[in-house]
Amino acid sequence: MKFFADTADTDAIRELAATGLLDGVTTNPSLIKKAGRDIMDVTREICSIVDGPVSAEVVATDHDEMMREAEVLRKLGDNIAIKVPLTIDGLKTCKKLTGDGTMVNVTLCFSANQALLAAKAGASFISPFVGRHDDVGYPGIELIADIRLIYDNYDFDTEILVASVRNPIHIHDSAKLGADVMTAPPEVIWRMFDHPLTDKGLAAFLKDWEATGQTIG
Numbered sequence: 001m002k003f004f005a006d007t008a009d010t011d012a013i014r015e016l017a018a019t020g021l022l023d024g025v026t027t028n029p030s031l032i033k034k035a036g037r038d039i040m041d042v043t044r045e046i047c048s049i050v051d052g053p054v055s056a057e058v059v060a061t062d063h064d065e066m067m068r069e070a071e072v073l074r075k076l077g078d079n080i081a082i083k084v085p086l087t088i089d090g091l092k093t094c095k096k097l098t099g100d101g102t103m104v105n106v107t108l109c110f111s112a113n114q115a116l117l118a119a120k121a122g123a124s125f126i127s128p129f130v131g132r133h134d135d136v137g138y139p140g141i142e143l144i145a146d147i148r149l150i151y152d153n154y155d156f157d158t159e160i161l162v163a164s165v166r167n168p169i170h171i172h173d174s175a176k177l178g179a180d181v182m183t184a185p186p187e188v189i190w191r192m193f194d195h196p197l198t199d200k201g202l203a204a205f206l207k208d209w210e211a212t213g214q215t216i217g
Helices: 010-017 029-035 039-049 063-076 088-099 112-120 130-135 140-154 168-176 186-191 196-212
Strands: 002-006 024-026 054-057 080-085 103-109 125-128 159-162 181-184
Touching: 002 010, 002 186, 010 039, 010 186, 024 181, 029 039, 039 054, 039 063, 054 063, 054 103, 063 080, 063 088, 080 088, 088 103, 088 112, 103 112, 112 125, 112 140, 125 140, 130 140, 130 168, 140 159, 140 168, 159 168, 168 181, 168 186, 181 186
Parallel strands: 002 024, 002 181, 024 054, 054 080, 080 103, 103 125, 125 159, 159 181
Antiparallel strands: none
């Protein structure tokens, strides 16, 4: 499973990238607002930090304007993935862009039928929102299972990018189902490292080592 950071905070991205475990970054208008920076500047910087895909989202709602914005955004880096909403115009834009060799991330997916349409449009990534489904009482992880089954039935190349990840359990369950990618806030990714037994075991090892009076090297 590929790990993407869902943020526009370049300091947080650098910190995660330093682990060697970060495969890409996703952004959206809300994250750009939270970062408080110009979209062009921050996206260009992110592209320089990570080698993998960096999703930059259009804000237009009609096809022609989406294409115009996409042309601007994809000049920011060779690793840009244009992010479009799962609408008719969004999928028209997806089809056109992927036909030109541009990576496209289709976002705001809330049903398996929508995911099927995105795959038919040639999407590089489909972003089903797990957490937002959970918020309204539907187990979002079931959507991942349905999309995985449908994509495998027809050998679609579209990668399932699990979005709206709220906790490590979402990542765990998505990985069990064979999702290709997950994107999560940095703080959620860091929480994957935590386990009290690891901390307890390390403390015991260090205490015993200290008692030996030895050093290495």
